[in-house]
Amino acid sequence: QQQVKQSPQSLIVQKGGISIINCAYENTAFDYFPWYQQFPGKGPALLIAIRPDVSEKKEGRFTISFNKSAKQFSLHIMDSQPGDSATYFCAAIPGVRRVNFGNEKLTFGTGTRLTIIP
Amino acid sequence: DTGVSQDPRHKITKRGQNVTFRCDPISEHNRLYWYRQTLGQGPEFLTYFQNEAQLEKSRLLSDRFSAERPKGSFSTLEIQRTEQGDSAMYLCASSLEMDINSPLHFGNGTRLTVT
Numbered sequence: 008q009q010q011v012k013q014s015p016q017s018l019i020v021q022k023g024g025i026s027i028i029n030c031a032y033e034n035t036a037f038d039y040f041p042w043y044q045q046f047p048g049k050g051p052a053l054l055i056a057i058r059p060d061v062s063e064k065k066e067g068r069f070t071i072s073f074n075k076s077a078k079q080f081s082l083h084i085m086d087s088q089p090g091d092s093a094t095y096f097c098a099a100i101p102g103v104r105r106v107n108f109g110n111e112k113l114t115f116g117t118g119t120r121l122t123i124i125p
Numbered sequence: 126d127t128g129v130s131q132d133p134r135h136k137i138t139k140r141g142q143n144v145t146f147r148c149d150p151i152s153e154h155n156r157l158y159w160y161r162q163t164l165g166q167g168p169e170f171l172t173y174f175q176n177e178a179q180l181e182k183s184r185l186l187s188d189r190f191s192a193e194r195p196k197g198s199f200s201t202l203e204i205q206r207t208e209q210g211d212s213a214m215y216l217c218a219s220s221l222e223m224d225i226n227s228p229l230h231f232g233n234g235t236r237l238t239v240t
Binding site for chain 2: 011013041048049050051052053056096098112113114115116117118
């Protein structure tokens with residue numbers, strides 16, 4: 008059962024453009040939403056994360072927008088660069104599991120393959 | 126910090142054989158996780174350890190799968206009587222309890238192909 012739905016499956020963006028990836032969830036117990044970036048042959052690496060008490064978080068060119076009432080969140084990559092070409096996964100963790108902010112049992116989305124073209 | 130190390134990187138085995146993977150977490154991390162990732166999907170949680178104690182196992186972890194972390198350092202994941210459906214990337218991750226900002230640090234995985 009897919010608890011976190013992610014779209015699109017693949018995305019092609021021109022260099023310098025804005026890449027937008029969307030995720031939606033149904034489990035209202037989720038209360039921590041990280042995004043992971045994965046390059047071919049590598050494990051996922053944490054990119055940026057948000058908690059639902061804020062509607063937006065920005066780190067450099069990466070911004071998470073969060074809509075708690077709609078149970079949706081999205082990743083925006085500004086000024087997209089060829090080095091951003093990778094697969095991006097949204098994820099979620101229920102608060103009841105995060106004893107001491109342990110991060111166990113992440114539920115991942117299905118991933119978005121992002122390609123930035125020159 | 127040498128990162129999470131997994132061995133082997135690739136494993137090809139015939140159906141019915143047993144395989145064992147090893148994970149060495151970041152040295153000071155006391156939590157260790159196993160995830161499975163199939164092609165075109167996100168990683169799926171399998172199990173996790175806090176020190177040497179296995180605290181949770183997913184329903185995905187059938188009785189053919191067993192994970193250990195005998196001394197609270199490295200971990201092994203064994204699959205007995207492998208099936209073609211076991212073909213996947215097996216990811217190990219570690220984190221530090223009590224660090225509110227500690228993310229999961231993933232290794233580069235072991236890719237298993239069952240023929």
